[in-house]
Amino acid sequence: MNAPAYNFAYLDEQTKRMIRRAILKAIAIPGYQVPFASREMPMPYGWGTGGVQVTAAILGPQDVLKVIDQGSDDTTNAISIRKFFAKTAGVATTTATIDATVIQTRHRIPETALHENQVLVYQVPIPEPLRFLEPRETETRRMHALAEYGLMHVKLYEDIARFGHIATAYAYPVKVNARYVMDPSPTPKFDNPKMDNCPALQLFGAGREKRIYAIPPYTQVVSLDFEDHPFEPYRFNAPCALCGTENSYLDEIVTDDQGSRMFVCSDTDYCEGRQAVGHHGSLSAAPYKDKAGPHG
């Protein structure tokens, strides 16, 4: 499948070198946004150009790549990026979280706990957590430099004043290593606790905004909150309709125009894995019942 017209993993070596330097700096200063010379990629902005460049820069021939989009291995974005690297780098790909060494993700962190030999690469649309409150880049940079983060709490204050609770449900701001406030990309806040003290390296790439940032393994990541309105992860209060778990982040799927809906795991690999070992939910399909044997 290797197309000889491309360098390994599409990008030329000089570009990868430049990106790796940015990544190293990002790891050295956890949560700090490192500018980098983002390249045009053969995909539109907003489809993961930042994540793809980071992945291309760190990918080696021995790596096993998994790509997820909103937790799913089989949506267009995930399939395209997986095929892209299968073609340009010839690396093995997988959908199993446990087998992957590099996982590129859009908007989710896998439910299966990550381990030390893994790198999680996030696709980031807007890396600046202060952006919607302070439009000037010069000013936000200064605020980061001086650790002036009062403004971040202004946003949370507004949430409580307006909705009675912190209504920010995704891209929930975190403080990394007790220094930089960081946007965890639009992951649901359910996933925030997974970033704290995570054994895997977490890299964030924003292609359009030309920024890379990182959380090294075993780094403290704290979600911002108020003493009297503490951070709370959110999930729909329902079991997964396919695998029955009560612990995963759920997607709500509308099934007809009569108001029926089902809740299923957003992490497809986790859900299928559980079904394969016999767990099932209220709406499990027949093949899995067969597999599940006597439990029916």
Add this chain to the structure above:
Amino acid sequence: MADLDVLENDQPLLVAESLSKSYGRIAACRDVSFALYPGEVLAIVGESGSGKSTLLQMLSGQLTPSAGQVSYRMRDGVTRDLTSLGEAERRFLFRTDWGFVHQDPAQGLRMAVSAGANVGERLMAVGWNHYGRIRDTASDWLSRVEIDITRIDDAPRTYSGGMRQRLQIARNLVTEPRLVFMDEPTGGLDVSVQARLLDLVRSLVAELHLAVIIVTHDLAVARLLSHRVMVMKGGRVIETGLTDQVLDDPREPYTQLLVSSILPP
């Protein structure tokens, strides 16, 4: 304790020494010196282009003087040259011990976030982390500046001009600063609203023992609020003294002209 207070008030809060600023060959401000004491209100008056705003910006550390220096007695009692402060210290000073009331409230407020958050921002910036307490303090300040507490969750863009200006004052005073800079705070307000605002400022200044440097071209504002007046013309201070003295018995021809240009009430 009383002795300590006397000692405190005996030393100037802010001292300007031969401040000058030139833009190329244009001297916007020439050789301005004065000392400001705690609780004192100083008005800087003069026509447009007389160097008032340049002076205010230098005094508040936003503009580096071409010559001269500004020193400020910090809360710990140590007097320091403003240029010797790091950026972090200067910004911290700006949002704790100082206030700055802009002529245009849009510059001093966050127009898209609620009034409560506008007032609470400084508190959150100095580490307040309890929503209930921040909100209580914010509503307390809104009532002190005579804003209806039911408007606490409305954004200032829904406020009238006078309310915006009062909100700006509340936002600045919430950290109990010792020195407030005001740049034409009544500009663009109609006369009755101006009067109410001035009344409010005057009572807050007395109550909180604030030192204020107020830039204005309106001599009525100077007369109502300030203890001392500095008259500027062409970048120089041409006359300075107690407010009543300067306004009732102006010495300089230019000041006489300024005073006589006010319509008699």
